[in-house]
Amino acid sequence: MSEPLLKVEKLVKHYPLGGGFFNRVPLVVRAVEDVSFSVEAGETLCIVGESGCGKSTVARLLMRLLDPTDGRVLLDGTDVASLNKNELRNWRRRMQMVFQDPYSSLNPRLTAGQIITEPVENFERLGRKKREALAAELLQKVGLAPEIMHRLPSELSGGQRQRLGIARALSLKPSIIIADEAVSALDVSVQAQILNLLMDLQEQTGIAFVFISHDLGVVEHIGHRVAVMYLGRIVELATCEALFAKPFHPYTEALIAAAPVPDPSCARLEVPVEGEVPSPVNPPSGCAFHPRCPLAVERCRIEVPPLVPAADGRLVACHVRAPATGAVA
Numbered sequence: 001m002s003e004p005l006l007k008v009e010k011l012v013k014h015y016p017l018g019g020g021f022f023n024r025v026p027l028v029v030r031a032v033e034d035v036s037f038s039v040e041a042g043e044t045l046c047i048v049g050e051s052g053c054g055k056s057t058v059a060r061l062l063m064r065l066l067d068p069t070d071g072r073v074l075l076d077g078t079d080v081a082s083l084n085k086n087e088l089r090n091w092r093r094r095m096q097m098v099f100q101d102p103y104s105s106l107n108p109r110l111t112a113g114q115i116i117t118e119p120v121e122n123f124e125r126l127g128r129k130k131r132e133a134l135a136a137e138l139l140q141k142v143g144l145a146p147e148i149m150h151r152l153p154s155e156l157s158g159g160q161r162q163r164l165g166i167a168r169a170l171s172l173k174p175s176i177i178i179a180d181e182a183v184s185a186l187d188v189s190v191q192a193q194i195l196n197l198l199m200d201l202q203e204q205t206g207i208a209f210v211f212i213s214h215d216l217g218v219v220e221h222i223g224h225r226v227a228v229m230y231l232g233r234i235v236e237l238a239t240c241e242a243l244f245a246k247p248f249h250p251y252t253e254a255l256i257a258a259a260p261v262p263d264p265s266c267a268r269l270e271v272p273v274e275g276e277v278p279s280p281v282n283p284p285s286g287c288a289f290h291p292r293c294p295l296a297v298e299r300c301r302i303e304v305p306p307l308v309p310a311a312d313g314r315l316v317a318c319h320v321r322a323p324a325t326g327a328v329a
C-alpha cells in the first residue's frame with residue numbers, strides 16, 4: 001500500500017512552565033498527547049475542538065515551527081526530523097500555512113504582488129516582468145483582479161487579505177496547506193466564499209488541506225474527515241458524513257449538540273456539556289473528559305481510553321462507546 005501524503009505518529013508536545021525552586025517535578029502544559037493521523041493527497045482533514053485543546057500546537061508541529069517533545073511527522077514517508085537544512089528548505093515548499101489573521105501575517109509595507117511572490121523569490125530571483133506575471137496568475141487563481149498587486153494590505157478588505165494569504169501559500173505549488181482558523185476572522189458570507197475557493201482549488205490541483213477550526217459548521221462544509229480533539233488528544237476520527245450523522249464519543253455528541261444549527265427543524269441532540277475544560281497542566285486521570293461526561297464509569301477515571309476502530313471503521317477513544325477489549329491504555 002502506498003504511503004499517505006502526510007503521516008503523524010504519536011505526536012506529543014509539552015510546554016515547560018517555569019517551576020518554582022520548591023517544585024520537585026517541573027510543571028508542563030500537556031498541549032498535545034499521543035496524536036496520530038494521516039492525510040491523503042487531495043483530502044481535507046479537519047481538526048476541531050474547544051479553545052486550548054491543542055489544535056494550533058498540532059499545526060505548528062506539522063510546519064516544524066515547533067519541535068515535538070516526542071513523535072514523528074512524515075511527508076511522503078520521510079521523517080521531517082531526519083532532514084538537513086537544505087532538505088528542510090525544500091520540504092517547506094511542499095507544506096504551506098494559511099493563518100487566522102491575514103492582516104498580522106502579511107507584511108504591511110509590501111504590496112500585494114510582492115507579498116505573494118516573496119516565497120518564490122526566496123528560492124529564485126525573478127525579474128520585474130516575471131514577478132508581475134506570476135503575481136497576476138496567483139491573484140487570478142484566488143479570484144482577485146491583477147490591479148490589486150500594487151496595493152498595500154491596509155487597502156484591502158478582510159476577505160481580499162485572506163485570498164492574498166492563500167495566493168501566497170499557493171505560490172510554491174505545495175502538496176498540502178495547513179489552514180489554522182483560516183476563516184474565523186471573516187463575516188459568514190465571506191467565510192463561505194473562501195471555503196468555496198479552497199474547495200475549487202482542491203478540485204483543480206489535488207492539494208490536501210489540514211483545516212483547523214473550532215466551528216463545526218465550517219468543518220461540515222469543507223471536511224472529508226474530521227479529528228475531534230479534547231485536552232490534547234484525538235477522541236474521535238471519522239468521515240464528516242458519519243460524524244455529523246451519528247457522533248460516537250460523548251464529547252463529540254455534546255459539541256455537535258451545542259453548535260448552532262442553521263435549520264432549527266434539524267436540531268440534533270441535546271446533551272449539554274457541563275463544567276469547564278480542565279487544565280492541561282494537571283489533566284484528570286484516565287479519560288480527560290470523564291469529569292464532564294454523563295456516561296462515565298469507574299474505568300474512565302482510571303485508564304486512558306485508546307483510540308480504537310469502532311464497528312463502522314471510525315476511530316473512537318471511549319471505554320463506554322468503543323470498549324477496547326484487553327487494551328492497555
Ligand SMILES: Nc1ncnc2c1ncn2[C@@H]1O[C@H](COP(=O)(O)OP(=O)(O)OP(=O)(O)O)[C@@H](O)[C@H]1O
Nearest residue numbers: 015029031050051052053054055056057058214280
Ligand atoms: N508557548 C506556550 N507555552 C505554554 N503553554 C502554551 C504555549 N502555547 C500554547 N500553550 C498552551 O497549550 C494548550 C494548547 O494551546 P493551543 O493554542 O494549541 O490550543 P488551540 O486548540 O489552538 O486553542 P485556540 O483555539 O484558543 O488557539 C493551551 O492550554 C495553551 O494555553
